[in-house]
Amino acid sequence: MIKLIIRRLLFLILVIWAASTITFFIPRLSEKNPVRERFAELARTGGFSPADMEKIIASYSAKFGLDKPLYQQYFDYISSVARFDLGVSYNKYPKTVIGLIMDSLPWTIVLLFVTTVLSFVIGNLLGAIAAWPRSPQWVRTLATPFILLQGVPSVLMGVLLLFFIAFKLKLAPLGGAYSTGVIPDWSSPAFIWDVVHHQLLPALALLFGSVGGWTLSMRGMGITIQGEDYVNFAEHKGLKGSTIFRDYYLRNALLPQATGLALALGTVVSSAIIIESQFGLPGLGRVLDAAIRSNDFLVIYGVVLFVTIAVATLMVLMEFVYPLLDPRIRQD
Amino acid sequence: MTTAALIRTEIVQPSRLTLILRYLRRNKGLAIGLFILLLLVIFTVYGQATADLSHAYPISVKSKQPPSWEFPLGTDFFGRDLYVAMVVGLKETAIIGLLAGAIGTIVGVLLGFISAYFGGWLDVIVKGICQILTPIPALLIQVIVAGSLDKRDVTIYTMAFVVVLLAWMGPTLVIRAQVLTMKERQFVSVAKLSGMGDLSIIFSEILPNLLPFIAAAFVNQVFYSVFASFYLAVLGLGPLREPLLGNTIWAAQTQSAFFNNWWWWPLFPALALVLILGSLALINMGLDELANPRIRRTE
Numbered sequence: 122m123i124k125l126i127i128r129r130l131l132f133l134i135l136v137i138w139a140a141s142t143i144t145f146f147i148p149r150l151s152e153k154n155p156v157r158e159r160f161a162e163l164a165r166t167g168g169f170s171p172a173d174m175e176k177i178i179a180s181y182s183a184k185f186g187l188d189k190p191l192y193q194q195y196f197d198y199i200s201s202v203a204r205f206d207l208g209v210s211y212n213k214y215p216k217t218v219i220g221l222i223m224d225s226l227p228w229t230i231v232l233l234f235v236t237t238v239l240s241f242v243i244g245n246l247l248g249a250i251a252a253w254p255r256s257p258q259w260v261r262t263l264a265t266p267f268i269l270l271q272g273v274p275s276v277l278m279g280v281l282l283l284f285f286i287a288f289k290l291k292l293a294p295l296g297g298a299y300s301t302g303v304i305p306d307w308s309s310p311a312f313i314w315d316v317v318h319h320q321l322l323p324a325l326a327l328l329f330g331s332v333g334g335w336t337l338s339m340r341g342m343g344i345t346i347q348g349e350d351y352v353n354f355a356e357h358k359g360l361k362g363s364t365i366f367r368d369y370y371l372r373n374a375l376l377p378q379a380t381g382l383a384l385a386l387g388t389v390v391s392s393a394i395i396i397e398s399q400f401g402l403p404g405l406g407r408v409l410d411a412a413i414r415s416n417d418f419l420v421i422y423g424v425v426l427f428v429t430i431a432v433a434t435l436m437v438l439m440e441f442v443y444p445l446l447d448p449r450i451r452q453d
Numbered sequence: 454m455t456t457a458a459l460i461r462t463e464i465v466q467p468s469r470l471t472l473i474l475r476y477l478r479r480n481k482g483l484a485i486g487l488f489i490l491l492l493l494v495i496f497t498v499y500g501q502a503t504a505d506l507s508h509a510y511p512i513s514v515k516s517k518q519p520p521s522w523e524f525p526l527g528t529d530f531f532g533r534d535l536y537v538a539m540v541v542g543l544k545e546t547a548i549i550g551l552l553a554g555a556i557g558t559i560v561g562v563l564l565g566f567i568s569a570y571f572g573g574w575l576d577v578i579v580k581g582i583c584q585i586l587t588p589i590p591a592l593l594i595q596v597i598v599a600g601s602l603d604k605r606d607v608t609i610y611t612m613a614f615v616v617v618l619l620a621w622m623g624p625t626l627v628i629r630a631q632v633l634t635m636k637e638r639q640f641v642s643v644a645k646l647s648g649m650g651d652l653s654i655i656f657s658e659i660l661p662n663l664l665p666f667i668a669a670a671f672v673n674q675v676f677y678s679v680f681a682s683f684y685l686a687v688l689g690l691g692p693l694r695e696p697l698l699g700n701t702i703w704a705a706q707t708q709s710a711f712f713n714n715w716w717w718w719p720l721f722p723a724l725a726l727v728l729i730l731g732s733l734a735l736i737n738m739g740l741d742e743l744a745n746p747r748i749r750r751t752e
Contacts, residue, residue: 132585140589147594148601272734273727274680276687280702280723288711295711337738387590394593395687399706413600413689421600425593433588 126441133437140429141202144422145195207423210412218423221408228298229404232320233393236327237382243328244335245378249371251336252343255362264336271333275392279326279399286322293322296401323400330392331385338381342374349373376447383439387432394428483739489732493543493725500540508534509541509696520717527717529701530708535718538696539725545609545697546729549682553613553620554675560617561624561674562667568625569632570655580629583622591619592684599690607692616681623677624670631666635659669740676733683726698722 189197201207207218244267250256251264270278287293299305299315306312346352347370355369397406405424412420467475477484508514511531518528526535568579598615599607635641636659644658685691686699689707693700705719 135585136588139585140594143589143594144597147598150601269731269735272676272730272737274683274730276683276702277723277727277730280719281727283711284716284720288716384587387588388592391590391592391684395684398688409596410688413596418600422597425597428593429589432590436588 122444129437129440133434136433136437137202137430138199140433141199141426142195144426144429145198148418148422149191202426207426208419210417210420218420219427221420222405222424222427225404225408228402229393229397229406232324232327232397232402232404233390236324236331236393237389240328240331241335241378241382244332245339245375247332248336248339249343249366249374252340252347253366253370254347264340267333267336268340269333270329271337273330273333275326275330276395276399278329279323279396282322282326282329286325294319296399298401298403319400320402323396323402326396326400327389327392331389334385335378335381339374339378342377343370346370346374376443379439379443379446383436386435390428390432480739480742482735483743486732486735486737486739489728490736493728493732497540497543497547500537501544504534504537504540506537506541508537510694517715519715526721527715529704529718530710530715531704533696535701535721538701539698539721542696542698542701542722543725543729545695546679546682549609549613549616549697550675550679552610553617553678553682554671556613556617557620557674557678558624558667558671560621561670562628562663564621564625565628566632566655566659569629570636570651570659576629579625583626586619586622587626589619592681594619595681595685596688596690599685607690609692609695609697612682612685612691613678615685616678620674620677620681624674627666627670628663631663632659635662665740665743669737669743672733672737672740676730676737679726679729679733698726 205219207222210216210218210221247260247264247267250260283295287295297319299312299319352365352369355365360369393404394406394409396402397404398410399406401407405428408420409424411417412424477487511533514524514528514532514534517530518524520527524534524536526539528534529538564579568576595615595618598618599612602611602615641654641658644654649658682691682697683699686697687703687706689703691697691700691703699722701722702719705715708715708718710716710718
């Protein structure tokens with residue numbers, strides 16, 4: 122067990138190292154100098170001469186360490202990542218990248234947690250029931266549209282939901298975290314309801330975008346498990362249908378699904394980020410969106426690196442949960 | 454007389470086409486997926502041949518018009534005919550998907566083959582790199598890649614390249630796993646014992662058996678490439694001048710299309726993408742059934 126934990130932790134460190142190395146080198150392969158880019162933009166709108174600009178760029182490059190040799194920059198970067206120091210935002214200068222991330226993170230975590238749990242539970246139940254030979258016909262019919270929708274990403278669901286529910290039926294707002302003109306006050310129930318009301322549509326978009334995937338894979342898993350000897354044996358022992366469903370069928374089918382959850386995490390987080398930017402929600406997505414629009418490089422790299430590390434860490438952590446679910450792994 | 458007639462009727466083999474059609478009737482997902490894809494291709498080819506393609510670019514027609522006979526899908530804020538934009542966008546989406554899909558699959562097949570067939574340290578390295586890169590969310594890493602490019606230089610070809618950069622691990626692992634099991638089969642051992650060289654074993658023994666898996670990997674890869682390039686475009690990292698479907702949705706969002714009552718602007722590209730991705734997913738599921746007959750039996 123100890124050996125397994127050490128091996129997994131080493132793997133995690135390797136993944137984080139690979140992710141930070143990629144995010145370090147890729148931007149430097151292009152000709153773009155972030156400092157120059159930023160000041161070129163300022164020079165276009167403000168009025169300082171190109172000669173002054175070169176001097177300013179040189180001094181700023183020195184400040185951010187861009188004049189040092191590449192390997193030196195690389196080591197500085199890796200050690201700063203290890204200290205969770207992702208630099209400062211060019212656009213909102215005194216703010217650090219990690220500060221911006223921490224401000225918006227709670228929103229993303231709540232949205233992600235709620236939708237992921239809901240879609241995992243609903244999708245797996247639907248899939249399991251759809252594959253169970255003794256389930257009523259209407260449940261199977263219910264599962265079909267979700268299976269057909271499993272290829273459609275959440276963003277497109279977002280556009281369709283915005284059109285039908287918010288635009289046509291006017292049942293939900295068109296975007297934003299809360300109604301304009303409202304002062305955030307977390308102690309008033311009216312404000313909390315307003316926030317929930319604004320989160321409803323994006324959450325539905327994420328849910329519809331992911332339920333079908335679980336339904337489809339769970340149905341496949343269920344079909345295979347029905348042919349297993351232990352299910353037949355349980356049936357011949359005369360166990361109740363509900364007992365077989367819960368303890369023999371669902372529990373065994375869920376194991377590979379838990380692995381799937383870890384693998385899907387990257388896509389789930391990426392979808393949440395794009396949904397947030399689409400609906401104008403205050404989360405990592407909006408931070409990333411604003412950074413892309415204003416060429417705020419360090420924020421782009423910081424957000425991506427942060428999410429990458431978070432996803433990789435979660436994936437490795439989930440592998441420690443498997444032994445709790447599966448006694449067979451515990452023995453090794 | 455009678456026996457000869459009987460034999461003749463029994464020998465008649467149904468043509469390849471009828472066989473394919475019969476298979477498609479059984480494999481409904483594959484049939485529907487192919488049908489939708491065919492409709493999209495016809496739409497694009499027809500539009501490409503008949504429409505004035507310059508109307509897909511800004512300031513070519515009257516702006517902000519709702520759908521009508523003159524503009525079936527309406528026009529946008531910048532004065533683009535959205536029907537023509539859809540035609541060009543579909544074509545460009547197809548180019549990105551097919552190009553990135555093909556490159557990813559070729560790289561995957563080559564790496565997977567070499568890694569599994571020759572084994573040893575090469576296999577350890579290829580598998581290790583794939584395993585380390587898999588937990589890294591490729592959709593987000595490509596945001597960095599695309600964000601580091603100069604926006605004026607981004608074309609649909611650079612987009613395809615950006616997408617494929619982090620998308621070859623999937624096919625590599627799939628093909629590697631298949632070659633590993635195939636390597637142990639008897640027909641390969643027989644070929645080896647009869648003195649066939651590595652290359653001819655790969656090309657005449659293993660490759661033909663792998664074709665369904667390669668086809669499935671290719672469709673999967675096209676699906677991923679369309680999705681990944683859409684992801685970039687909808688974040689505003691695509692070639693901004695081109696009327697890619699994702700770009701159109703991004704532009705509509707930037708101009709708050711729904712707030713301004715221009716509902717047709719983001720809606721139609723979104724529906725088109727639902728059709729593309731949905732049909733590719735159906736084809737993928739159908740090919741899965743073709744490649745793994747085990748699923749077929751349990752249905």
